[in-house]
Amino acid sequence: MNRRTLLIGAGTLLAAGTGLSAWRRAAGSMADYEAYSAQLRAAMTSDIADVIRYAVLAANSHNTQPWRFRVTGEAIDILPDFARRTPVVDPDDHHLFVSLGCAATNLATAASASGRPGEIAVLPDASGVRYAFASGQPRPEPLLAAIAKRQSTRADYDGRTVPAADLAKLQAAGAEPGVNLVVVTARAEMAKIGDLVIAGNSAQMANPAFMRELEQWVRFNPRSVMEMGDGLFSAASGNPSLPTALGRIAFDHVISAASENDRYARQIASSAGLAIFIGDEATSAHWIKVGQACQRFALEATRLGLKLAFINQPIEVASLRPELARLIGTAKRPDLVLRFGYGPTLPYAPRRPASQVLRS
Structure with a gap:
């Protein structure tokens, strides 16, 4: 569930000699993008397509949005879209199934608020998630408003400490049977995990296949991101x-491992803490549950005024997982690493409309 960044100075270096009007035509307008983004995150109605619009605002790897939704009677299935795999960074589809779990949490929250209370269940063959619902009265959902506000904020935070009462709320929100959540706020422990993030980032950036796959999902300007509706928008990283x-x-x-490693070190040092999610088993069913827990944690953090960002390099580079597991005191495979703290709001990531993810 990682996000990568470009150097902020790239625009100045490459704009020299390019006409401003031609530049704007090629790149598009941030004002247009802000209007597009506001529509994606507008207040939800009771329409089923609008419920799915809120579901697809969930966190997902590289913003590939690797899901399809199927509405049948009184059930909504969330199924994997393997055409949107990222086989280099995610060879076992771990991130893909975590993404389905994240979407399931959003779906259940939005559906209940629309008058469709129900339950989430992993499909018997662990090929996806089913939300079975009944007709009922709309229910107040404390996390509903956070769905439209949550983002992966890849920026420096301000270093403030999160009050103990709010940390307890985050722990409660991330509770899920079969999933363990470890919250790290001690600076020395955060620095050790940060060293693994930097080691993982160095390994990934030295891998040409990883870099080619990542580049396929980077969107460099408002025009391309609105046309595609997916991917990693460079402006969402402050670039x-x-x-x-x-x-x-x-x-x-222009991008280099050294500059990116400096950025990660600074951002982790500016964070209030780290959250690591660990499923009981390394199976797609448990990865879905990890996604459910992570998304609830992220929504509660957003409700509390916190920002988050994934730093999953120690998960994605398999050789680093045992050391991460040792640092947090588990014998199991860690699944996700998040940093959290108080920080700015950046431009939101794009999403495809519900009409593009619905299947009959």
Whole structure:
């Protein structure tokens, strides 16, 4: 569930010699993007398509949105879309099934608020998730408003400590049978985990296949991100918009492991804490449950005014998992690493409309 960034100076370096009007035509307008983003996150109605619109605002790896929704009678299934796999960073589809669990939490929250109370269950063959519901009265859902506000905020935070009472609320929100949540706030322990993040980032950036896969999902400007409706929007990391051709040049020639490692070290040091999720088993059914727990944690954090971002390099580089497990005191495979704290709101990531993810 990682997000990668481009160097902030790339726009200035590559804009020289390019006409401003031509640049704007190629890149599109942030004002147009903000209007597009506001529509995606507008208040929900009771329509089933609107419920699914809220479901797809869930966290997911590389913002590939690897899901399909199927509405049948009084059930909504969330099924994997394997055409949106990321086989280099996620060879066993771990992140894909975690993403389905994240969407399931959003779906259940939005459906209950729309008058469709029900229960989430992993399908018998663990091929997806089913939300079976009945007709009822709309229910107040404390986390509903947080769905539209949650984002992966890949920026420096302000270092403030989270009150103990709020940490307890985060722990409660992340509780899920079959999933363990470890919250780390001690600076020394955070630094050790940060060292693993940096080691993982260095390994990934030295892997040409990883970098090619990542580049496929980066969207460098408002025009391309609105056309595609998916991917990692560079502006959502505080970076300038670039015409796609120039963005690819920046990606290939400006980004470096050293600069990215410095960024990760600074961002982790600015965070209030880290959250690590561990499923009882390394199976798709448990990965879905990890996603459910993570999304509830993220929504509660958002409700409390906190920001979050994934730093999953020690998960994605398999050789680093045992050391991460040792640091947090588990013999099981860790599944997700999040940092959290108080920070700015950046432009939101795009999403595809419900009409593109619904199947009959």
